[in-house]
Amino acid sequence: MSSIAPAKATGGKGKRHRLDKPELLAPAGSLEKLKIAVHYGADAVYIGGRKYGLRSNADNFSFEEMREGVEFAQKYGAKVFVATNIYAHQEDLGGIEEYLRRLEEVGISAIIAADPIIVETAMRVAPKLEVHLSTQQSTMNWQAVRYWKEEGLPRVVLAREASMEEIREMKERVDIELEVFIHGAMCSSVSGRCVLSNHFTDRDSNRGGCCQSCRWKYDLHEDGVSVMEEGDSLFTMGSKDLCMIKHVPDLIEAGVDSFKIEGRMKSIHYVASVVNAYRQAIDSYMNDPDAYELKTSWVDEIGKAANRPLNTGFFYSTPGAEEHIYEAEEKPAPYDFAAVVLDYDEESGMAIVQQRSPFRPGMEVEFFGPGGRSFTMTLGPLTDENGGELDAARHPLQTIKLRVEHPVERLDLMRKRIM
Ligand code: SF4
Incomplete structure (x- = not known):
């Protein structure tokens, strides 16, 4: 399990504050998924409560289920985080103090929050809850990371759009934990800045209602008339999924503290397979970096439960046209x-x-x-x-x-x- 290592000096730019072994953080859309994720080696899981999260369609947890999940996780030395990362309208805020106090009381370790009023309220009314800044804040530079550090947050979940080089610089300059998405679905727009779902279905992405409109099948019309030609197929506006299983050493060396897997709506088969693969890769590298070799079995394991094409997102370069999924046909997982x-x-x-x-x-x-x-x-x-x-x-x-x-x-x- 992860523990805090002493800070290391880094060439006068500041101190490095990192976990001695990166945390593997898995999605858990239900109590069963939580147990599976922990069983397969997750150091922490993130879940949604009945309010304030961004997956309103997931099987979100009641306080009783949270308590059971926390007790199960603690037996393995794992932690449970709760996503409270909506951007709140005024009407959303009724009861927020009571809700955050209950999270603290049932043993949740941290909330993942984006809206400053939720950040501030948690720090005021539930001081035992850590507050992790959500990826919804789109943090991509070290000055922004430093700002949140100065606000008292111990961890920032970076935007999926941050590059490996930017992550390395943040880690060198700011003494804070960085959580980074390393696997799962990507938004085709800049994460958290999409209103496709709002526009098409009146379901608000930033209040947990995204219906993944970018993955729907589209054809092209002009003035109400289809301009598709014979042989043209329906297309999507979706992006390839992120997969960093072949680049675990780069992430560790850049100083990533928490490896985050996306997918609270995914199946327990998916969660088990992906956690299993990354657990082995992280452990193997940490045990002996010099002897580390990527195993094909880890890559194969991910492929057994996933069906979308994969890429490395924004880590090494800005994705181009080839990183989109044009074909509407999805192959089933094998x-x-x-x-x-x-x-x-x-x-x-x-x-x-x-x-x-x-x-x-x-x-x-x-x-x-x-x-x-x-x-x-x-x-x-x-x-x-x-x-x-x-x-x-x-x-x-x-x-x-x-x-x-x-x-x-x-x-x-x-x-x-x-x-
Ligand atoms: S519709 Fe697609 S791009 Fe937009 S928020 Fe949802 S998943 Fe992201």
Whole structure:
């Protein structure tokens, strides 16, 4: 787990303040995703409460669920952050003090906030809550980072548009933690400055309502008449997804304190796979930087749950036209999440799993767990809770008993190849 290392001197420009091992910060759109993210090695997770967050469609947490999530995370030494990063209208602010006090009371470690009134209110009424400046503030220069440091914030979540060089300079000049998006969806406009969703659907991106209008399928009209020609296909205005798995050493050397994965709306299969890959890469580099080698298994792991084309965002250069996704057709991910392990009996080699998509005897499946543990096997007989034999596991959330060829752990996942 991460801990604060002593500050290091950096050529007279100031002190470096960084974690001795970067934090891996995962999205958790539900209590189950929180548990999966932590099980697979996240040092911290960020969630949304019922108010003030930017994912109003996610399964946002009640205070009771937050408390349970915090207790689970603490057993692994992990932390829970809550996104409160809307830009508030006057009507949004009723009850904000009480809400922030409750977050503090249920054991949340930090809020992620953008609106200065939420920043100021949290610091005043809930002093045990750390306040991390949200990416919604679009911070891209060290002077802005220094401003927030002087306002008393311990951490800034940078804009996705900040470059590696800018990050390095911020870290050299300002004694503060930097959190950086390293994986997941990108906005096709400058992050947090988009009104497509507001315009098309009256759902406000900056109040948690973004309906991802940039990924819709469009055709082109002029004066109400389609100007698409034969052979033209529908197109999107979406961007390729960010993926920095091949550049983990660069991020660590630049001084990034927290590696943030985007995607509170993504599946638990996605969260598990992405966290698993980055956990291994970060640990491998920190254990022995000189012996570090990128493993193809980490790259493959991400590819098993993701389907969009990937790029490195703004880290090395400003994305050009080739970084957009023009084709409207999305390919499905090559694997489908089939079950989550609830229990395992070492003596009998039997696992109890919960079905998430149908599977049957004779099907080839892969079990995978933290640290790159995985094996493929062909499914043998399946039985239900009462020992009745089944020709297939058809029903969502059905409890199934099956023999596994190698040990598994509670919360490991089972997936099946679909293409
Ligand atoms: S519509 Fe697309 S570009 Fe706009 S805020 Fe939503 S995800 Fe970002």
